Amino acid sequence: MHSTAEENYIKAIYKLSGGGAKAVSTTGLSESLETKPASVSDMLRKLSAKDLVHYVKYHGVQLTEEGRRVALKIIRKHRLWEVFLVQKLHFTWDEVHEVAEQMEHVKSELLIQRLDEFLGHPRVDPHGDPIPTEAGELRQEEQRVLSSLAVEQKGVVCRVKDSQPAFLQYLNKMGIQIGSQLQVVDKIPYDNSLEISIDKTKSVILSSDVLDKIFVINP
Amino acid sequence: MHSTAEENYIKAIYKLSGGGAKAVSTTGLSESLETKPASVSDMLRKLSAKDLVHYVKYHGVQLTEEGRRVALKIIRKHRLWEVFLVQKLHFTWDEVHEVAEQMEHVKSELLIQRLDEFLGHPRVDPHGDPIPTEAGELRQEEQRVLSSLAVEQKGVVCRVKDSQPAFLQYLNKMGIQIGSQLQVVDKIPYDNSLEISIDKTKSVILSSDVLDKIFVINP
DNA sequence: ATAAAAGTTTAGGTTTGCCTAAATATAATT
DNA sequence: AATTATATTTAGGCAAACCTAAACTTTTAT
Ligand SMILES: [Mn+2]
Ligand SMILES: [Mn+2]
Ligand SMILES: [Mn+2]
Ligand SMILES: [Mn+2]
Numbered sequence: 001m002h003s004t005a006e007e008n009y010i011k012a013i014y015k016l017s018g019g020g021a022k023a024v025s026t027t028g029l030s031e032s033l034e035t036k037p038a039s040v041s042d043m044l045r046k047l048s049a050k051d052l053v054h055y056v057k058y059h060g061v062q063l064t065e066e067g068r069r070v071a072l073k074i075i076r077k078h079r080l081w082e083v084f085l086v087q088k089l090h091f092t093w094d095e096v097h098e099v100a101e102q103m104e105h106v107k108s109e110l111l112i113q114r115l116d117e118f119l120g121h122p123r124v125d126p127h128g129d130p131i132p133t134e135a136g137e138l139r140q141e142e143q144r145v146l147s148s149l150a151v152e153q154k155g156v157v158c159r160v161k162d163s164q165p166a167f168l169q170y171l172n173k174m175g176i177q178i179g180s181q182l183q184v185v186d187k188i189p190y191d192n193s194l195e196i197s198i199d200k201t202k203s204v205i206l207s208s209d210v211l212d213k214i215f216v217i218n219p
Numbered sequence: 220m221h222s223t224a225e226e227n228y229i230k231a232i233y234k235l236s237g238g239g240a241k242a243v244s245t246t247g248l249s250e251s252l253e254t255k256p257a258s259v260s261d262m263l264r265k266l267s268a269k270d271l272v273h274y275v276k277y278h279g280v281q282l283t284e285e286g287r288r289v290a291l292k293i294i295r296k297h298r299l300w301e302v303f304l305v306q307k308l309h310f311t312w313d314e315v316h317e318v319a320e321q322m323e324h325v326k327s328e329l330l331i332q333r334l335d336e337f338l339g340h341p342r343v344d345p346h347g348d349p350i351p352t353e354a355g356e357l358r359q360e361e362q363r364v365l366s367s368l369a370v371e372q373k374g375v376v377c378r379v380k381d382s383q384p385a386f387l388q389y390l391n392k393m394g395i396q397i398g399s400q401l402q403v404v405d406k407i408p409y410d411n412s413l414e415i416s417i418d419k420t421k422s423v424i425l426s427s428d429v430l431d432k433i434f435v436i437n438p
Numbered sequence: 439a440t441a442a443a444a445g446t447t448t449a450g451g452t453t454t455g456c457c458t459a460a461a462t463a464t465a466a467t468t
Numbered sequence: 469a470a471t472t473a474t475a476t477t478t479a480g481g482c483a484a485a486c487c488t489a490a491a492c493t494t495t496t497a498t
Contacts, residue, residue, distance in 0.1 A: 005455060026476055039456050041477050046454090058463055058476060089333035099327045106321045114308035224485060245446055258486050260447050265484090277446060277493055440498085447492070454484085461478070468471075 002052075004105045007074050008033060009043050010052060011104075013063055014071035019138070023060035069136050076132040078104040079125035080115050086126040087119065087179070093126050093163065126178050128159025128215065141218065146182065147192070147211035154183045155216025162213045171214075174204050182216060221271075223324045226293050227252060228262050229271060230323075232282055233290035238357070242279035288355050295351040297323040298344035299334050305345040306338065312345055313382055347378030347397050347434065361437065365401065366411070366430035373402045374435025381432045390433075393423055401435060 002010070012032045016024040026044070030037040048055040052067035063071060081103040085091040091099070113134065116122075123141065124130055132138045143158055157180045160171065171177065175198050185203050186195040194211055197203040206214075221229070231251045235243040245263070249256040267274040271286035282290060300322040304310040310318070332353065335341075342358070343349055351357045362377055376399045379390065390396065394417050404422050405414040413430055416422040425433075 003454075027474095035455090036457065037476065038458080038478085042455075045477095085330075089330070089337055091329070091333070095329065099325065099330050102325045102327075103322075106318065106325075108318045108321075110310070110314065111304075111308070111318050114310070118308055222484075246444095254485085255487065256446065257448080257488080261485075264447095441496100442498085443494100443496070445492105445494070447490100449490080450488090452485100452487075454486105455482105456484105457480100457482075459479085462476080464473100464475070466471100466473070468469100 001107060002070065005043070006047065006050075006052075007070070007105055009040075009047060010063065010067055010071045011074050011078075013053065013061060014068065014075070017062060020063050020068050020071075023062050025060050029061075072132040072136045072138060074104050076134075076136075077106075077112055079129060079131045080112060080119060080122070082125045082127070083119050083122045083131075084115060093168075096126060122179065123156075123217065124158045124178060128178060143215045143217055145212060146196075146206070146214040146216055147194070147208060149184045149194070149216070151184050151187050154181065154219045156181055156219050157214060158217045159215040160213060161215065167213070170210075174198065174206075175202065176214070181219060220326060221289065224262070225266065225269075225271070226289070226324055228259075228266060229282065229286055229290045230293050230297075232272065232280060233287065233294070236281060239282050239287050239290075242281050244279050248280075291351040291355045291357060293323050295353075295355075296325075296331055298348060298350045299331060299338060299341070301344045301346070302338050302341045302350075303334060312387060313384065315345060343377055343397065345397060346382075347376070362434045363436075364431060365415070365425070365433040365435055366413070366427060368403045368413070368435070370403050370406050373400065373438050375400055375438050376433060377436045378434035379432060380434065386432070389429075393417065393425075394421065395433070400438060 009029070012029055013024050014020060016022075016028050016032060026037045026040045030040045033040070044053065044055045044061050047053045047061075047067070051064055052070060053061045053063055055061045078100045081100040082096045085096045085099060086093070116134070122131060123139070128143075130138055130140060141158070144155065146155065149155060157176060157178050160168075160178070176182075181199050183197045183200075184194050185197050188194070188205070192208040192211075193205055195203055195205050228248070231248055232243050233239060235241075235247050235251060245256045245259045249259045252259070263272065263274045263280050266272045266286070267280075270283055271289060272280045272282055274280045297319045300319040301315045304315045304318060305312070335353070341350055342360075347362075349357055349359060360377070363374065365374065368374060376395060376397055379387075379397070395401075400418050402416045402419075403413050404416050407413070407424070411427040411430075412424055414422055414424050
């Protein structure tokens with residue numbers, strides 16, 4: 001298997017390259033991983049020997065197909081643990097990262113399979129980022145802003161575009177969080193506010209300002 | 220903080236010493252940790268320098284007060300994760316250990332505090348071993364082996380001393396698990412077997428071999 | 439009491455993952 | 469095109485955690 005250090009490098013390359021598209025620079029990686037460029041060069045040689053990356057000296061690095069597969073597996077684990085921490089242990093968005101950064105390296109296929117099941121196969125993490133499938137596919141769901149939904153239309157909250165405590169507290173009071181099932185009940189044309197039902201239980205009126213900050217995917 | 224290797228050594232010393240009582244030998248540790256005695260000597264010097272153990276060359280090692288504190292913290296984490304794996308992710312007894320062995324090293328006070336809460340502050344792990352408190356106390360309930368109970372006496376199953384699948388399946392068939400309420404109905408002196416009632420419903424005859432592998436605490 | 443056996447430590451080495459300083463390649467300026 | 473600046477790699481080292489082989493202690497047996 002791969003070491004924690006190797007996994008962190010692979011994930012960093014994946015992220016900096018925008019999912020494997022661009023090549024990534026040594027300094028870019030060294031900043032992102034908080035190590036020195038010399039250490040990065042070192043590791044790139046090792047990853048290249050393991051065929052996890054295509055590495056051309058002085059010209060950056062890219063993941064191989066295998067490297068990409070490994071990256072998506074780690075990201076899947078990271079994001080599933082984030083969901084667990086927020087939904088089950090009531091961590092806040094900003095508290096999860098450091099812990100998930102450690103948990104993503106726990107080795108057990110069964111564990112992650114069962115965790116996924118336990119969480120109800122979530123499709124996005126608490127930051128609204130998509131969770132790769134077990135097969136290693138990153139299904140990029142179309143995100144729409146809540147204000148764009150017509151009456152009757154449904155959506156699952158996948159992202160919130162304002163992380164100020166006041167706004168998050170407001171959403172909390174409303175009972176809205178990532179993963180909440182929303183449906184537009186009615187439209188008030190006067191000020192473009194909408195009546196929204198939350199998780200099929202209560203329903204509230206949201207102002208157009210608020211609607212513009214909430215993004216949903218199809219249920 | 221302490222490294223994963225250090226934590227594993229400390230836990231092993233704790234366990235082999237029976238909770239910090241006896242001194243522990245280098246070979247004992249090397250067998251338990253599956254390393255060579257030379258590596259153990261190495262590590263003991265380091266742990267001694269950090270005042271986690273009292274180490275007298277050629278005469279074994281013991282945990283210091285601080286070492287004991289660290290050990291109990293790791294054991295607390297290990298056992299809480301085991302409860303999580305069994306109760307929430309439906310792992311079986313024999314599947315949990317390897318995973319918990321990794322998860323016990325995740326560093327986060329908040330995580331373990333919230334996990335404990337999420338699990339409802341369990342007092343024993345799926346193997347019946349007590350979970351140390353947040354304060355680092357090991358509330359040791361008095362455990363008696365089932366074979367030692369007299370007629371009429373009651374107990375709650377807290378531990379099973381054999382984790383072979385065949386044995387666990389047998390217990391399962393009998394309807395015995397951690398937490399089961401047992402009472403001795405009758406004693407058969409011929410072969411020291413006992414008639415035991417389970418959860419006040421049915422009653423079965425258990426052989427002395429089996430009785431020796433089941434431990435109970437007071438109800 | 440002495441010798442053999444068993445247990446333990448030390449010496450010297452390896453791998454991993456990091457570091458600093460120096461050398462080298464690429465990119466930007468003039 | 470030549471020079472300077474920036475990016476990257478190489479060289480040489482270090483700490484952690486392991487190893488084997490050799491040396492040394494303690495225990496056991498004769
Ligand atoms: Mn990580
Ligand atoms: Mn995230
Ligand atoms: Mn462990
Ligand atoms: Mn256990």
